[in-house]
Amino acid sequence: MFKTKTIVAAVALVVAFAMPGLAQEGHDTPPIVKQSWSFGGLFGTYDQNQLQRGFQVFREVCSNCHSARLIAFRTLAEEGGPRFSEDQVKALAAEYDIADPTAEGGTRKGVPADRWPSPFASEQEARDANGGAVPPDFSVLAKARGVTDAFPWWIANYFTGYSEGGPDYIHALLNGYHEEAPEGFELPEGKYYNDYYPGHSIGMAPPLQDGLVAYEPGENGETVPLTIDQYSKDVASYMMWLAEPGLVSRKETGFVVLLFLVLFAGLLYATKRRIWQGIEH
Numbered sequence: 166m167f168k169t170k171t172i173v174a175a176v177a178l179v180v181a182f183a184m185p186g187l188a189q190e191g192h193d194t195p196p197i198v199k200q201s202w203s204f205g206g207l208f209g210t211y212d213q214n215q216l217q218r219g220f221q222v223f224r225e226v227c228s229n230c231h232s233a234r235l236i237a238f239r240t241l242a243e244e245g246g247p248r249f250s251e252d253q254v255k256a257l258a259a260e261y262d263i264a265d266p267t268a269e270g271g272t273r274k275g276v277p278a279d280r281w282p283s284p285f286a287s288e289q290e291a292r293d294a295n296g297g298a299v300p301p302d303f304s305v306l307a308k309a310r311g312v313t314d315a316f317p318w319w320i321a322n323y324f325t326g327y328s329e330g331g332p333d334y335i336h337a338l339l340n341g342y343h344e345e346a347p348e349g350f351e352l353p354e355g356k357y358y359n360d361y362y363p364g365h366s367i368g369m370a371p372p373l374q375d376g377l378v379a380y381e382p383g384e385n386g387e388t389v390p391l392t393i394d395q396y397s398k399d400v401a402s403y404m405m406w407l408a409e410p411g412l413v414s415r416k417e418t419g420f421v422v423l424l425f426l427v428l429f430a431g432l433l434y435a436t437k438r439r440i441w442q443g444i445e446h
Contacts, residue, residue, distance in 0.1 A: 195360055197312050197337045199329070200398065204405060207326040207420070210413050211406055216247040218389065219403025222378050222396050227303065230295065230369075232283040235304035236407055239277035245413045246406055251277070296355060296368055307331035307404040331408065332401035337361045339397035342371040373397060 203212040238258040241249045258275035261282050265273045285291040291299045311330030314322065341360035346352040356366040373393045380389050389395060
């Protein structure tokens with residue numbers, strides 16, 4: 166009886182390990198390639214230059230349809246983020262008209278304390294401009310999306326600190342468009358084929374193209390490729406910062422806590438050895 170149960174358990178374990186592979190083999194969605202992010206891992210930090218480029222892509226392209234209502238202009242000057250100067254932030258905020266019932270005419274120029282304005286005056290206006298759908302807000306979108314690892318590989322994420330599933334998915338999505346749907350795929354009218362979007366039918370037109378956003382040369386004259394791949398990496402990094410601007414400080418705090426726990430455990434062990442030394446038990 167015991168031998169039978171052992172065999173059944175072994176077979177079940179083999180099937181459990183094999184099922185993800187079998188399911189993926191019959192799935193037409195290509196695997197999402199995990200990118201190398203500066204903020205990845207236990208000690209990763211945001212790349213200030215990349216965040217500034219990502220903000221440029223967001224402002225010139227994405228903000229025409231997407232909002233970011235949880236971010237204030239002044240946050241763009243805080244440490245750990247794009248680190249624009251206070252004068253730059255003030256000038257940027259003043260370029261936007263903010264709805265304010267107390268102001269003359271119902272609007273006023275923006276100030277650093279204002280949140281990023283929506284491109285649409287109302288939800289209905291957003292639906293009317295986007296085929297009945299409201300474009301998702303960018304504030305926490307990078308944390309609301311992710312990559313699903315097959316069992317048992319997701320267990321390793323607890324040890325590597327992997328939390329970049331959102332940026333990996335966003336990067337893949339922005340690079341996953343096709344001019345035409347594969348043969349045999351019925352694409353609804355007004356939709357676009359994307360390898361990584363659920364169902365492959367997405368209402369958002371390809372937002373990026375090579376050379377769309379002009380980056381300024383760096384301080385040392387270095388240039389960055391003006392490609393869809395580079396744009397998508399930059400805006401995905403910026404979206405990750407939007408969703409978790411305190412990522413670096415959280416990692417630093419976590420490291421200090423772990424160090425304290427290790428030292429505290431050592432002190433407890435030394436205390437126990439001292440108290441019980443020479444006492445038989």
